[in-house]
Amino acid sequence: MSRVPLPYTAKVLDLFRNPKNLGKMEDATVVAVAGNPACGDMVTFYLKISDQEVIEKATFESYGCAANIATSSIVTEIIKGLTLKAAWEDITWKKVTEEVGGLPSIKFHCGVLAVGALKRAIRLYFEKKGAAPEWLPKDHTFEEKQALEEEELAKMLSKRLKTAEEEKK
Amino acid sequence: MVENVKELLKLHEGIKHEVYLDNENSTVVPQEVLDAMLPYYGKLAYGNPTLTHKPGWEAFTAIMTASKQIAESVGAKNLEEITFTPGETEANNLALMGAAAANPQKGKKIVISEIEPINVLNVTDLLKKQGYTTTKVPVDKEGTLSLEKLKEAVDKDTALVSIHLVNNEIGTIQPIKEAVEIVKDQNPAAIFHTDASDAYGRIPFNVQDLKVDMATLSSFKILGPRGTGALYIREGINVERILEGPIGTQKLWPGIENTPLIMGFAKASELAFSNFNANVARMRYLRDKLVNGVLQTMTDVKFNGATGDRRSPDNANISFLRCEGEALTIELSLKGVYVSSGSACSRRLLQPSHVLVALGRHFSEAHGSILMKTTRYQTEEDINYVLDSIPSSVERIRGIVGSTGVD
Numbered sequence: 001m002s003r004v005p006l007p008y009t010a011k012v013l014d015l016f017r018n019p020k021n022l023g024k025m026e027d028a029t030v031v032a033v034a035g036n037p038a039c040g041d042m043v044t045f046y047l048k049i050s051d052q053e054v055i056e057k058a059t060f061e062s063y064g065c066a067a068n069i070a071t072s073s074i075v076t077e078i079i080k081g082l083t084l085k086a087a088w089e090d091i092t093w094k095k096v097t098e099e100v101g102g103l104p105s106i107k108f109h110c111g112v113l114a115v116g117a118l119k120r121a122i123r124l125y126f127e128k129k130g131a132a133p134e135w136l137p138k139d140h141t142f143e144e145k146q147a148l149e150e151e152e153l154a155k156m157l158s159k160r161l162k163t164a165e166e167e168k169k
Numbered sequence: 170m171v172e173n174v175k176e177l178l179k180l181h182e183g184i185k186h187e188v189y190l191d192n193e194n195s196t197v198v199p200q201e202v203l204d205a206m207l208p209y210y211g212k213l214a215y216g217n218p219t220l221t222h223k224p225g226w227e228a229f230t231a232i233m234t235a236s237k238q239i240a241e242s243v244g245a246k247n248l249e250e251i252t253f254t255p256g257e258t259e260a261n262n263l264a265l266m267g268a269a270a271a272n273p274q275k276g277k278k279i280v281i282s283e284i285e286p287i288n289v290l291n292v293t294d295l296l297k298k299q300g301y302t303t304t305k306v307p308v309d310k311e312g313t314l315s316l317e318k319l320k321e322a323v324d325k326d327t328a329l330v331s332i333h334l335v336n337n338e339i340g341t342i343q344p345i346k347e348a349v350e351i352v353k354d355q356n357p358a359a360i361f362h363t364d365a366s367d368a369y370g371r372i373p374f375n376v377q378d379l380k381v382d383m384a385t386l387s388s389f390k391i392l393g394p395r396g397t398g399a400l401y402i403r404e405g406i407n408v409e410r411i412l413e414g415p416i417g418t419q420k421l422w423p424g425i426e427n428t429p430l431i432m433g434f435a436k437a438s439e440l441a442f443s444n445f446n447a448n449v450a451r452m453r454y455l456r457d458k459l460v461n462g463v464l465q466t467m468t469d470v471k472f473n474g475a476t477g478d479r480r481s482p483d484n485a486n487i488s489f490l491r492c493e494g495e496a497l498t499i500e501l502s503l504k505g506v507y508v509s510s511g512s513a514c515s516r517r518l519l520q521p522s523h524v525l526v527a528l529g530r531h532f533s534e535a536h537g538s539i540l541m542k543t544t545r546y547q548t549e550e551d552i553n554y555v556l557d558s559i560p561s562s563v564e565r566i567r568g569i570v571g572s573t574g575v576d
Contacts, residue, residue, distance in 0.1 A: 010176035016499060024571055033573070040493060040512050040521060040536040044573040061571035063536075065495040065512070069569055101173075157520060158532070 008066055009101035015070035020077050021059045028059075030128065032121035034147040035113045036154030037063055043072045045117045049125055053084045060114075067103050067110035074099045075114045084122050085135050091115055093143055109146065116147030184505035188551040191509045192483070192542035193337060196392050198433070199546060205436035206394065209429035218426055219417045228428045232418050235435035242438050243365070243384060244375035245401050252400045252421045253431055257366045257387035258288040260400040261331075263411055263421060264362045264383045265292045268329055269301065271407035275358055276326035279303045282314050282333070282343070284524040286364055289331050301328070310528050311475040312341035319348055323355040330361045334368035334384075338511065338524040338540055339474030340484025342372060349380045360406060366390045366398070370441035371449065371481045382406045388430065392544060393437030397430040448545045453482035455543040455552050460485045462556040467563065471534055473525060485541040486511075488525075488534040492566045497539060500562040506555050511538040 008016075025046035035042035041064040048057040058076040062069045074096055079087045093112040097103050103111060119141055126132045140148070189197055209215065214231040216224025236248040245251060254260040265279070279293050283305040293303040304322040307315050314332060323330065330352050334345050349361050361380075366387035368374055376384055384401040388394055400421075402408050414423030441448060463470055469490040474480055489497065494510025501508055511522030512535070520526065521535035530538075543552075 005170075005174075007170040007173040008177060009173045010180065013177055013180055013499070016496070017503070019569060022569060022571075037536065038532045040495075040532075042573050044571070061569065061573040063491075063493055063570045063573045065493060066499050069496065104170075160526075 004104070004106055006104050006107070008070075008104070011101040012066055012070040012103070015073045015100065016066040019060075019062075019069055019073040021057075021073065022061070023059050024061060025057065025059045030121045030125045032117050032124055034117035034120060034151075035064070035068075036151050036158075038154035038157045039150050040064065041068050041110060041113055041150070043068060043114055043117045045072070045076070045114075045121050047079075047121050047125070049084065053125075055079050055082050055084065055087055064110060064113075065107070067100075067107035068113065070100050071096050071103075071111040071114040072117075075118055079118065084125065085133070088119065088122050088136065091118060109150065112143050112146045113150065116143040119144050120147070181503060181505075184503075186551075186554045187505040187507070188547065188555050189507045190485075190541035190543065190555065191507050192390075192392075192544055193540055194509055195395060196389050196544070197546070198394055199392055199437075199440070201440060202393055202433050202436050206429040206433040209432050214428050214432075217417065218428070228426065229418065231428055232426055232431055235431050236418075238435050239386065239399055239438060240401075242442055243369075243386070243401055244377045246377075246404060250401055250404055252402060252419050253426065253434075254398050254400055254419075254422050255396055255427075256398040257286070257364065257385055257390070259422070260385040260387075260398050261286070261288045261362075261364055262292050263400050263408065264385060264402075265289065265296065265329060265331060266411045267408035267421065268360050268362070268383070268406070269296055269299065270411070271409040272328060272360065275328035275360070277301050278324070278327045278329075280306060280319070280322045280327055280330045280332075280352075280359075282306050282308060283527045284308055284312060284336055284338075285331065285333055286337055286366075289333070289364060290523075293331075306332075308341075308527055311479070312336055312339045312473075312524065312528055313475060313479065314343050314348060316344060316347055316351055320351050320355060323352050323359060325356055327352070327356050327359045330359055331364070332361075333364040333366075334374060334379075335365070335372060335481045335484075336474070336524060337367045338522060339486045339528070340367070340481035341475040342368070342479050342481060345374075345381065346379050353380070367481060367484075370438070370445075371452070371483055373445070376401055376403070383408075388434035388437060391434075391437045391441045392546075394430050394433040397427060397434045399434070449482050451545040452543050455547050455549070456483055456485050458549070458552050459541060459543065459555060460487065462552070463487055463559060466556075467560055473528065473530065473534075473538060483542045483544065485543070487539055487541075488530070489537040489539065489563050489566075490533050491570050492537040492563050493570065494537050494539060496566045496569070497537070497562060500566055501558060504558045504562065506558045506562075508539050508541050510536075511540065512536045 028046035214227035218228035362383040370391040494512030525535040
């Protein structure tokens, strides 16, 4: 257990102070969540997708730290106008991390989570449609796996907390 | 990376008012303390206290005087019972590892509370390698140790018990006197250590009255300089050095004594105790103003820890629901209000504060927790500024959270 210095970039702080595309989207085509409040990091993406499979608009909500808010904000900006295929292929956690000017390594998972939520949203779109395109891999990407792992850990924590809570009663 | 931080600092330019409430993690050292330290860097007592010249003898006198003063402040019998260490972490390491090494015949069990400071938790983890097992005694929802469970945990194989006097995160005062009685009743040979860093200068206590065998004190927690602290070890309790090197006046801590820091620690202690009641009343007044101000005006907030006489007078720990703590510390920093959080994010771990988890707090309560400690140097105006800054900061972060992460 320890604390490490967190030298956030000015870009991260700027996006934290002035996040773009913040808030719930009532007419979203798909909504996807990644993370869990037990981890202290959770993000929801709302995507408006056209019939041509172009992302017309993306918004987010984040229960997370400055890095989570900044990476989520940048994802909603850079995917706007992209086709789902382009968004799937171009947006990686590394790219997102670069876009915010870098992150302390301990905060890489925040960008991973944001991209994990995006990939889930794209998958969900095709699931709802009932037909997956050829370019969409069946196996989970790195970011999706990481999001799952974090959520599993949160579930374990959650169980432990619940037991502790019951004992106090 | 340093360049990043320089940029971040630039964003803080133009702050109108600054209030430092993160006295848990470091403090401002008052001018009076600095003034008391400075002469020892160049005017007097700059020698090594074990050497045969004037600056050496001056240093010896200074350190012995400081030692006697610290000894008296906790009711120790004599100055030999005080060992200066580089701080709370080192004192706790010396207490547990040093007592374990010196008393191999006493059994292989250690008993602590589940909300001990991190350095105690880490040392007991380290002692596993030497065959020790540790039992963590639970606390209730306000953080008070269960004396029943303590009794169950201690037996003839218990070598060491380490339970803090005041919790550093939630300010709950532990029933140490009763705990010592129970432990000694179960096993008179068990050694009882208490980390009293967060009690010192805040609640009155005396090692004779508590009957503890060892007690840790920290300089910075009483607004002295960082880098020094002390371990009280009752005469007759065997503790071995855990580091080797040249031995001077401190038989259990090798290396050349840091006279200016020790003198700063002694000055901070003098200031804390010369006006003890007024100092405590001041901390409590400001803390209550802060806590009441938040609880009475904001919704979805929860106070963590014990209340009234069972809580340290300086400690305020509040959870802001639907609000992530690290984000809130940054938002407040940009307004000149400096606090820390028990959030997983600010702890670089997935798990939030082990103390709040032990109280049975929900995730959102632990992640949205903010720790603030008042000092006698703060003003009413400072607290008003904090009370003005918190609601808008919390509201902005809650705006980002929206409907996400509400469990």
